[in-house]
Amino acid sequence: MATPTLQVALDLLELDRAVEIAGEAVRGGADWIEVGTPLIKSEGMQAVRTLRERFPDREIVADMKIADTGAVEVEMAAKSGAGIVCILADADDAVIVEAVRSARKYGVRLMADLINVVDPVSRSRELAALGVDYINAHVGIDQQMIGRSSLDLLRRLAGEVGVPIAVAGGLDAATASEAVAAGASVVIVGGNIVKAADVTGAARQVREAIDRPEVRQREEESPEAAIRRLFEAVSAPNVTDAMHRKGAMAGIVSICGGVKAVGRAVTVRTVAGDWAKPVEAIDLAGPGDVLVASNDGRTDVAPWGELATHSAKNRGVAGVVIDGAVRDVDDIREMKFPVFATATVPNAGDPKGLGEINTEITCCGQEVRPGDWIVADESGVVVVPRERAYEVARRAVEVKKTEERIREEIRRGKTLSEVSELLKWEKRH
Numbered sequence: 001m002a003t004p005t006l007q008v009a010l011d012l013l014e015l016d017r018a019v020e021i022a023g024e025a026v027r028g029g030a031d032w033i034e035v036g037t038p039l040i041k042s043e044g045m046q047a048v049r050t051l052r053e054r055f056p057d058r059e060i061v062a063d064m065k066i067a068d069t070g071a072v073e074v075e076m077a078a079k080s081g082a083g084i085v086c087i088l089a090d091a092d093d094a095v096i097v098e099a100v101r102s103a104r105k106y107g108v109r110l111m112a113d114l115i116n117v118v119d120p121v122s123r124s125r126e127l128a129a130l131g132v133d134y135i136n137a138h139v140g141i142d143q144q145m146i147g148r149s150s151l152d153l154l155r156r157l158a159g160e161v162g163v164p165i166a167v168a169g170g171l172d173a174a175t176a177s178e179a180v181a182a183g184a185s186v187v188i189v190g191g192n193i194v195k196a197a198d199v200t201g202a203a204r205q206v207r208e209a210i211d212r213p214e215v216r217q218r219e220e221e222s223p224e225a226a227i228r229r230l231f232e233a234v235s236a237p238n239v240t241d242a243m244h245r246k247g248a249m250a251g252i253v254s255i256c257g258g259v260k261a262v263g264r265a266v267t268v269r270t271v272a273g274d275w276a277k278p279v280e281a282i283d284l285a286g287p288g289d290v291l292v293a294s295n296d297g298r299t300d301v302a303p304w305g306e307l308a309t310h311s312a313k314n315r316g317v318a319g320v321v322i323d324g325a326v327r328d329v330d331d332i333r334e335m336k337f338p339v340f341a342t343a344t345v346p347n348a349g350d351p352k353g354l355g356e357i358n359t360e361i362t363c364c365g366q367e368v369r370p371g372d373w374i375v376a377d378e379s380g381v382v383v384v385p386r387e388r389a390y391e392v393a394r395r396a397v398e399v400k401k402t403e404e405r406i407r408e409e410i411r412r413g414k415t416l417s418e419v420s421e422l423l424k425w426e427k428r429h
């Protein structure tokens with residue numbers, strides 16, 4: 001088997017950063033450098049020209065995702081220095097044929113991107129017959145976030161297509177190795193290399209993995225367990241960033257410090273410090289749930305305290321969030337149990353039994369339904385609608401990864417404004 005090719009996808013917005021990261025990836029063993037679609041949209045063909053000049057001994061791939069005017073766009077990329085140009089596999093045949101003609105004229109190769117193609121096997125065969133040089137089994141970044149897998153797509157194509165197959169979509173060292181074992185000739189890795197603090201190290205890991213392909217046994221994981229694992233790996237700020245800055249409760253703080261809560265909400269609406277319903281809810285909650293209570297926003301009377309915390313901890317409850325006050329703070333802190341509240345006050349209410357359990361509530365400005373996910377840490381509390389939990393958890397992990405590289409560039413001496421090119425990206429009015 002020929003040595004598999006490692007293509008690093010520069011899905012960045014700034015050319016200077018892309019050049020720096022490309023250099024580090026090449027040192028780690030990347031063979032081909034992909035000028036990613038976001039980079040092309042941000043910097044145009046200048047990105048292709050610059051990378052061509054800076055890396056004369058590497059293949060430059062222009063991820064144009066061509067949908068129309070096949071000939072012109074291939075010509076642009078070819079004349080700028082790309083050796084391989086990407087076209088959308090579901091573009092009309094008229095576009096593909098024109099792109100193939102242009103590719104032949106300018107001596108470049110065409111890679112067709114199967115993103116969102118309904119019947120990938122038949123379409124790949126058609127594309128190969130039309131003259132496309134590579135098929136890319138690609139699951140796009142937004143599709144990855146809802147659980148689609150590029151390895152699954154690749155396995156459907158293996159042995160069915162007469163041209164080399166590339167694979168892209170959320171690959172890391174482990175899945176890249178599996179991809180080669182499943183028949184990929186070109187392994188395309190974006191985020192898991194370019195977002196790493198140590199790009200060279202990350203590229204090297206992928207390089208070594210694809211040079212030693214292996215089939216791995218995967219442990220089955222339920223969606224619930226996957227969501228919990230992902231949320232536990234990120235912070236509340238990562239989660240709200242992943243939701244376009246939504247979902248954060250206002251005016252609530254961690255009472256204990258240093259303890260985090262992740263789990264599904266059991267909701268409680270209580271009235272004027274009445275502590276019967278919050279305490280009854282402990283018995284209804286399962287291990288790993290988070291009790292979320294609204295107390296009419298009142299801070300002069302506490303519906304939660306040390307004994308309730310003790311009981312919740314024994315039951316395996318993951319945390320408590322109260323739009324209202326708590327008491328017995330010193331005892332709760334000793335228990336290191338994650339309690340979040342808007343205030344502290346010594347006096348309790350009375351157990352009258354007013355209020356409801358597991359109905360929709362508003363807590364610190366956020367709607368919370370039973371079963372929604374709660375992620376709470378020192379920065380505060382975020383609520384994630386249950387139907388979006390997996391997607392948001394995946395996106396939050398991507399937010400965290402992106403910050404790793406930014407942190408590294410700040411460590412090397414850039415300002416945050418420089419790394420983010422804030423002035424360039426200010427909204428024009």
Ligand SMILES: O=C([C@H](O)CO)[C@H](O)[C@H](O)COP(=O)(O)O
Nearest residue numbers: 009037168169170171189190191
């Ligand atoms: O093509 C890509 C995507 O559509 C954004 O342009 C990526 O380059 C490709 O998915 C590889 O990146 P990762 O999925 O982050 O590995």
